[in-house]
């Protein structure tokens with residue numbers, strides 16, 4: 001966040017609050033990564049935290065998202081945020097509004113994620129999936145207004161913990177990629193139309209292929 005400029009005036013005026021919010025989120029997710037490493041008996045440089053060394057550059061980002069209210073309902077798939085997985089390792093998401101859906105790996109159906117004040121939603125992203133040899137699965141999610149139209153403005157705040165830029169893993173094609181390259185490929189895919197995104201499976205990190213479903 002602090003590297004992107006220009007920052008809005010509200011952020012500049014309250015920079016200490018934003019810095020401490022970002023640091024807290026970073027600390028929480030790194031602690032969770034540590035718990036996951038321990039849970040599957042990873043040791044030394046194999047532990048997930050070792051790919052998230054704070055002294056190296058990464059694409060970790062704090063976002064503040066505003067989806068404006070809209071009367072237009074072009075097509076279900078195009079409302080809100082298309083189905084996708086997050087590119088990084090873990091995401092900590094705060095929202096008090098109900099539009100987030102996750103694809104259940106058990107039923108292959110979309111389910112609403114309850115959003116409550118004071119609670120965070122944690123998503124596993126592609127990097128953790130690739131680094132864990134697909135033991136952990138990226139959460140396939142999308143944002144869709146329950147009533148079919150954005151009746152009110154929507155606000156959400158995800159913090160994306162991403163591995164160091166030079167971290168190497170095998171991506172959906174089994175080819176070696178750095179975390180930086182995967183991130184760039186993912187965002188290029190997000191720029192495509194929904195139909196195009198369905199073809200290369202990058203937006204969904206290949207989870208649709210693993211689950212044998214069309215998202």
Ligand SMILES: O=C(O)CCC(=O)C(=O)O
Nearest residue numbers: 065086095100143156158
């Ligand atoms: O706005 C939300 O609730 C989710 C946003 C999201 O999934 C993303 O930015 O990757």
Ligand SMILES: [Fe+2]
Nearest residue numbers: 084085086141
């Ligand atoms: Fe997401």
